Amino acid sequence: MKGASWSASPGAVLAGALLLALLRGEELTALLIAVLVHELGHGAAILLLGQRVTGIRAELGGLRLDYCGGAGPGGRALIALAGPLAGLFYALLAARLGRSWGWDWLCLSAGLSLLLSLINLLPSRPLDGGQLCAALAEAALGSQRGERACRVLGLGTGCVLLALGIALILRGKGAAAALIGANLLFHSFPEGEGLVKNGKVR
Amino acid sequence: MHRLPEGGIGVGNRKRLLVAGLLLLLLWRLLFPTAARKLRERAEAVFWPAGSETVAVWGRALGEESPRVAALRRGSGP
Numbered sequence: 091m092k093g094a095s096w097s098a099s100p101g102a103v104l105a106g107a108l109l110l111a112l113l114r115g116e117e118l119t120a121l122l123i124a125v126l127v128h129e130l131g132h133g134a135a136i137l138l139l140g141q142r143v144t145g146i147r148a149e150l151g152g153l154r155l156d157y158c159g160g161a162g163p164g165g166r167a168l169i170a171l172a173g174p175l176a177g178l179f180y181a182l183l184a185a186r187l188g189r190s191w192g193w194d195w196l197c198l199s200a201g202l203s204l205l206l207s208l209i210n211l212l213p214s215r216p217l218d219g220g221q222l223c224a225a226l227a228e229a230a231l232g233s234q235r236g237e238r239a240c241r242v243l244g245l246g247t248g249c250v251l252l253a254l255g256i257a258l259i260l261r262g263k264g265a266a267a268a269l270i271g272a273n274l275l276f277h278s279f280p281e282g283e284g285l286v287k288n289g290k291v292r
Numbered sequence: 293m294h295r296l297p298e299g300g301i302g303v304g305n306r307k308r309l310l311v312a313g314l315l316l317l318l319l320w321r322l323l324f325p326t327a328a329r330k331l332r333e334r335a336e337a338v339f340w341p342a343g344s345e346t347v348a349v350w351g352r353a354l355g356e357e358s359p360r361v362a363a364l365r366r367g368s369g370p
Contacts, residue, residue, distance in 0.1 A: 103310065110317050112332045117344055185355030194348060201351030264340040 094143045101150030120199035124177065124206050129153050131176025132218075135169045151216050151273065163229035170221035177207035212251070214244040214274040241278055248275030 098106075109118060132155050136143055141159035148154075161169065181203040188196030210218040223243060227236030248271050255268025321328045336343060 103313075107313060107317060110314065111320065111328070112335050114332075114344075181351070181354060185351050185353075187355075188351060189355035197351035197355060198344070198348045199351070200354055201347035201349070204350055204354060205347060262341070264336075264343070265338060266340040266343070269339075 102148035135172030
């Protein structure tokens with residue numbers, strides 16, 4: 091990744107500070123390993139497909155790798171899928187080893203990696219699932235219609251997750267799902283503009 | 293009142309602020325472990341009660357061998 095730029099948004103700094111303040115050491119390292127494996131999955135796919143990593147950005151929702159090299163929709167879909175697949179593979183391996191060795195930390199890391207991978211497969215814009223949908227929709231429907239279809243899908247996903255999250259809050263299960271749903275809804279809208287203009291979805 | 297320079301805080305100072313902030317956080321955890329633990333418990337209650345334990349259970353469940361695989365491994369067949 092020579093020549094790649096590194097940056098962190100204020101949201102990422104805040105998220106990092108919160109994790110450092112609130113998580114136990116073993117939880118923090120388990121999470122960092124899971125995130126590292128996920129991003130290495132993306133990185134490996136980027137390099138294997140002949141692309142070049144141009145930037146690594148830490149954002150509120152996690153890490154993001156920027157790349158260039160003219161990957162088509164198929165390539166972009168594979169790159170998007172590679173992270174969750176690497177995470178799922180690591181989750182299985184860590185879970186098996188954790189059970190065999192009786193090492194609870196590995197089981198925790200496996201669970202975190204599983205959760206991270208499954209959330210990232212949701213079809214919403216900032217997530218890998220959203221990138222995957224965007225690439226497949228572009229290939230199937232063309233650029234504009236595909237983008238619009240993905241926005242609607244992302245909006246629906248955010249709404250469902252937010253509704254589920256509100257139900258969980260009412261049952262005393264915490265605000266995590268609602269916060270994630272709200273974040274996904276926020277990212278469903280084109281930056282600085284509304285979703286609908288003149289009666290048409292953008 | 294002191295005003296920020298035009299363009300905000302410079303890159304060098306931002307890095308120093310970041311390092312200082314991280315060190316303060318670590319100091320907070322070391323010097324006030326009880327307060328840190330209570331804050332963690334409160335945050336966990338708001339965000340995801342028993343979240344860490346739940347995720348660890350998922351990890352352990354993922355590592356469990358299915359009965360069929362266990363039977364095959366023992367050579368007793370399905």
